[in-house]
Amino acid sequence: MEILTNRDEIRAWAVENRKAGHSIGFVPTMGALHAGHLELLRTSQTQTDRTVVSIFVNPSQFGPAEDFNRYPRVIEQDKHMLRQAGCHALFYPGVAAIYPQHFQTSVTVEPLGSDLCGRERPGHFQGVATVVTILLNLVRADQAFFGLKDYQQFVIIQRLAQDLNLESKIVGVPTIREPDGLAMSSRNRYLSQEDRQRAAAIHAALAAAKSAFTAGEKRSGRLEAIARRILTEASIHRIQYISVRSATTLLPINTVHTDGVILTAVKVGETRLIDNMLLNLPDQASPSS
Ligand code: PAF
Numbered sequence: 237m238e239i240l241t242n243r244d245e246i247r248a249w250a251v252e253n254r255k256a257g258h259s260i261g262f263v264p265t266m267g268a269l270h271a272g273h274l275e276l277l278r279t280s281q282t283q284t285d286r287t288v289v290s291i292f293v294n295p296s297q298f299g300p301a302e303d304f305n306r307y308p309r310v311i312e313q314d315k316h317m318l319r320q321a322g323c324h325a326l327f328y329p330g331v332a333a334i335y336p337q338h339f340q341t342s343v344t345v346e347p348l349g350s351d352l353c354g355r356e357r358p359g360h361f362q363g364v365a366t367v368v369t370i371l372l373n374l375v376r377a378d379q380a381f382f383g384l385k386d387y388q389q390f391v392i393i394q395r396l397a398q399d400l401n402l403e404s405k406i407v408g409v410p411t412i413r414e415p416d417g418l419a420m421s422s423r424n425r426y427l428s429q430e431d432r433q434r435a436a437a438i439h440a441a442l443a444a445a446k447s448a449f450t451a452g453e454k455r456s457g458r459l460e461a462i463a464r465r466i467l468t469e470a471s472i473h474r475i476q477y478i479s480v481r482s483a484t485t486l487l488p489i490n491t492v493h494t495d496g497v498i499l500t501a502v503k504v505g506e507t508r509l510i511d512n513m514l515l516n517l518p519d520q521a522s523p524s525s
Contacts, residue, residue, distance in 0.1 A: 262377035272420035297363030437470030456480035
């Protein structure tokens, strides 16, 4: 696996591979890799000839009171996992390679970026959109792969790729879950044993809303109430939002006709967890642009 650490190296790697006739897949991450990331890599490997994974804990997407400093950084373990999985290249830049001196540009996707998670984390999606634009522009991959666990992020990145006419096709990859349903996340390692058990209620709550939907309940308010009840029964009281939205625009909808998604963000102990479930399909099929 090649390890690239600056803008020139990643650009040269991509140019060389394109010249050699290879299609390129790109998997941007913040490291602390888990089975969800490996699924992104596997999907890229099945759809493209050469995959590059990036690991960059992006400071601009963390608020001042958030977990940037304690975000898990386990680069040797990550490299090992990527080598084992047959990844072709790792882009592992330092902060100065992404945000050089005098950097002052930012990308905002509004109003999408200030709704839902954006309300709780002001500036978060501006940080995400900015770094993803830089990365997509450096790699210019044929396809870039993002987890659908971060559903709002996925919709925002699709929007920006379309609006800015970026070359990469943005592909959403279904969420990988623990056996009890908890969505894989690098932040799950913050949970105490007791909180880890309670966190399983997040998936149970969304699944209950989905069952009610499948059984004929189409009213957003009712579906949200069903999910909320299961969260509170599991003593998850700090519910930042639980909301049924259009799966394509993320705008609020009163009734789910064709394309709904139920999304939630909760605090379990001090850990903020998010999850979602599509309401229109039997499973989370992977939407792509
Ligand atoms: O989902 C993530 O890990 C990050 O938000 C991303 C897309 C790598 C941007 O920093």
